[in-house]
Amino acid sequence: MAQHSSKGARFQAVTANRLSDGEVVYLTPDNQWAETFAAADITDGPEAGDALLARALPADFELHVLEPYLFEVLQDASHFKPASVREIIRAAGPTVRLDLGKQADAKRES
Amino acid sequence: MYRYDEFDHQLVGERVKQFRGQVERRVSGELSEDAFKPLRLMNGVYLQLHAYMLRVAIPYGTLSSKQLRMQAHIARKYDRGYGHFTTRQNIQFNWPALNKIPDLLEELATVEMHAIQTSGNCIRNVTSDQYAAAIDGEVEDPRIISEIIRQWSTFHPEFTYLPRKFKIAVTGHDNDRAAIKLHDIGIVIKQNELGDVGYEIHVGGGQGRTPLIAKKMADFVPKAQLLAYLEAVMRVYNMLGRRDNSYKARIKIMVHETGEVEMRRLIEAEFAKIDASQMLAVPPAEIDRISAYFASPEFETLPASSDVLEAAKTRDADFARWVRANVVAHKQDGYAIVNISLKPIGGVPGDASDVQMEAVADLAERYSFDEIRVTHEQNLVLPHIRLHDLKTVYDALHAHDLATANLGLISDTIACPGLDYCNLANARSIPLAQEISERFADLDRQYDIGELKIKISGCINACGHHHVGHIGILGVDKKGTEFYQISLGGSADENASIGKITGRAFTEETIVDAIETVVTTYTDVREGGERFIDTYRRVGLDPFKERLYAE
Numbered sequence: 001m002a003q004h005s006s007k008g009a010r011f012q013a014v015t016a017n018r019l020s021d022g023e024v025v026y027l028t029p030d031n032q033w034a035e036t037f038a039a040a041d042i043t044d045g046p047e048a049g050d051a052l053l054a055r056a057l058p059a060d061f062e063l064h065v066l067e068p069y070l071f072e073v074l075q076d077a078s079h080f081k082p083a084s085v086r087e088i089i090r091a092a093g094p095t096v097r098l099d100l101g102k103q104a105d106a107k108r109e110s
Numbered sequence: 111m112y113r114y115d116e117f118d119h120q121l122v123g124e125r126v127k128q129f130r131g132q133v134e135r136r137v138s139g140e141l142s143e144d145a146f147k148p149l150r151l152m153n154g155v156y157l158q159l160h161a162y163m164l165r166v167a168i169p170y171g172t173l174s175s176k177q178l179r180m181q182a183h184i185a186r187k188y189d190r191g192y193g194h195f196t197t198r199q200n201i202q203f204n205w206p207a208l209n210k211i212p213d214l215l216e217e218l219a220t221v222e223m224h225a226i227q228t229s230g231n232c233i234r235n236v237t238s239d240q241y242a243a244a245i246d247g248e249v250e251d252p253r254i255i256s257e258i259i260r261q262w263s264t265f266h267p268e269f270t271y272l273p274r275k276f277k278i279a280v281t282g283h284d285n286d287r288a289a290i291k292l293h294d295i296g297i298v299i300k301q302n303e304l305g306d307v308g309y310e311i312h313v314g315g316g317q318g319r320t321p322l323i324a325k326k327m328a329d330f331v332p333k334a335q336l337l338a339y340l341e342a343v344m345r346v347y348n349m350l351g352r353r354d355n356s357y358k359a360r361i362k363i364m365v366h367e368t369g370e371v372e373m374r375r376l377i378e379a380e381f382a383k384i385d386a387s388q389m390l391a392v393p394p395a396e397i398d399r400i401s402a403y404f405a406s407p408e409f410e411t412l413p414a415s416s417d418v419l420e421a422a423k424t425r426d427a428d429f430a431r432w433v434r435a436n437v438v439a440h441k442q443d444g445y446a447i448v449n450i451s452l453k454p455i456g457g458v459p460g461d462a463s464d465v466q467m468e469a470v471a472d473l474a475e476r477y478s479f480d481e482i483r484v485t486h487e488q489n490l491v492l493p494h495i496r497l498h499d500l501k502t503v504y505d506a507l508h509a510h511d512l513a514t515a516n517l518g519l520i521s522d523t524i525a526c527p528g529l530d531y532c533n534l535a536n537a538r539s540i541p542l543a544q545e546i547s548e549r550f551a552d553l554d555r556q557y558d559i560g561e562l563k564i565k566i567s568g569c570i571n572a573c574g575h576h577h578v579g580h581i582g583i584l585g586v587d588k589k590g591t592e593f594y595q596i597s598l599g600g601s602a603d604e605n606a607s608i609g610k611i612t613g614r615a616f617t618e619e620t621i622v623d624a625i626e627t628v629v630t631t632y633t634d635v636r637e638g639g640e641r642f643i644d645t646y647r648r649v650g651l652d653p654f655k656e657r658l659y660a661e
Binding site for chain 2: 017019020021022023063066067072083084085086089090093094095097100101
């Protein structure tokens with residue numbers, strides 16, 4: 001699996017794709033899979049990251065999600081955002097189709 | 111067009127049922143993802159960044175209007191209202207839900223199409239010349255042998271688990287529009303001094319991490335022996351190709367490491383054995399049967415020019431420009447080949463909406479003997495349009511934003527889906543194509559620049575063919591940020607060449623300026639009627655580097 005977090009990463013979260021439709025999901029503090037990055041559990045420190053990923057790996061998750069992995073998160077003022085362009089795009093949708101993906105859902109809800 | 115026989119129908123129908131069962135068992139937990147993943151890939155289902163992606167094969171790039179209407183229907187019912195035409199003449203849907211894909215495939219099978227072997231380490235969709243049977247100077251319609259290869263390679267039990275994927279392209283014309291030298295096997299249909307038709311075979315071309323031009327392995331394989339020869343190539347590769355390292359597993363690496371002479375010897379030794387068995391000799395009657403599906407349409411006897419067309423060109427300057435850029439001479443007097451650009455200024459290369467697909471299908475049914483072609487440059491073609499219908503066709507295309515007059519020009523860019531969709535990508539490709547087309551939106555400027563092929567890939571796998579772009583752009587990732595590397599001098603035609611990297615990469619903010627610098631360097635130093643590629647071949651990389659990296 002490709003590496004989506006660096007050794008020096010401080011803040012991390014776990015993401016995966018939902019089995020039924022491939023939707024991007026995030027592991028929440030209560031071990032659910034949520035569709036928005038805002039609901040993701042964000043850990044501080046490498047050991048906490050490993051522990052977070054371990055929570056995502058139990059076999060029963062295989063019924064719901066695919067290929068969970070850790071990715072780096074940055075703290076910007078008071079809020080968090082994914083560190084890489086890849087994860088920013090996964091959290092929002094294609095930058096060339098703002099009418100599609102989570103960005104469009106968010107717009108409809110607001 | 112080829113029509114499925116009872117065996118084709120049965121095979122595809124059984125495969126859909128089988129996949130439906132596999133999906134059900136995956137969802138119920140009977141199958142693990144590790145077990146399921148190779149099964150879904152064999153049916154063209156990938157997992158991308160935001161959703162699953164389904165890749166549907168369009169054999170040798172030929173579609174009927176009914177088949178194209180089905181793509182529109184699938185886009186609307188199972189996806190988000192659009193499809194993406196790829197550099198392998200396939201169509202991809204970006205948002206299907208896993209549990210709906212079996213229904214989708216069942217509907218697709220009703221128009222004799224499928225997604226089998228569009229992924230995995232097997233022989234993929236055979237690609238060909240989009241102007242087949244419409245262009246003058248062709249030895250033979252390349253779709254006949256492409257169809258025979260399709261039948262031979264579909265579910266071929268010996269070649270289901272090759273070291274790596276395998277791509278075959280065929281052209282029947284000296285002007286190569288199928289990029290045959292960039293394929294694992296490239297076939298050129300030839301006629302010898304005796305008037306017999308046979309095949310020149312190139313082996314070991316490809317792009318990706320290690321771009322290589324194919325080596326000519328045989329000058330003339332007689333018609334009846336083609337499958338025996340292809341089987342020999344495949345068998346040598348299957349036995350001796352590397353399986354220890356996926357980056358070195360394509361046949362191009364084997365040809366490179368084994369050497370051309372030894373590779374030829376291995377293939378010919380295997381060929382002699384297979385040929386002697388006569389197992390794969392294609393009977394002339396079978397060739398005739400398949401040829402009959404590709405019989406020439408019943409063209410009318412028409413004059414070579416059309417007063418209606420000439421008058422329309424005089425009245426409408428935009429139409430005249432479109433004819434000049436997008437319409438190509440047909441072999442039959444009174445007809446023309448129409449290229450439909452899927453590269454509107456600021457648009458997504460290769461994307462077409464459901465409504466656009468239906469509009470093209472209607473035009474094909476009414477004006478082009480029910481045929482549409484898909485090009486590896488991500489455009490569509492109406493192959494047989496009467497000259498006096500050109501204006502009507504143009505107006506209908508224009509109404510659907512399908513009449514951009516930019517074929518082969520700087521805004522007719524190839525771009526892979528890139529980091530907007532693709533799980534493998536390192537950088538975005540589509541926004542760059544959009545910015546470049548907007549920067550050079552002025553068509554007069556594009557005509558002045560002339561033929562210039564920009565090809566953009568979002569990672570080293572090179573789905574966007576950057577190695578063979580006159581200007582190639584490769585997206586790279588540096589610590590989560592996108593950068594873009596430029597290469598110059600690539601070409602995918604009969605004079606195929608691999609581009610050379612100019613130097614250090616550019617940022618997202620500076621790459622379009624850098625492309626403009628390359629273009630103005632060319633227009634400053636070009637001589638006479640030189641195209642970009644001619645100038646590059648005369649002056650080399652240095653003048654471009656000097657301007658690009660001037661302090």
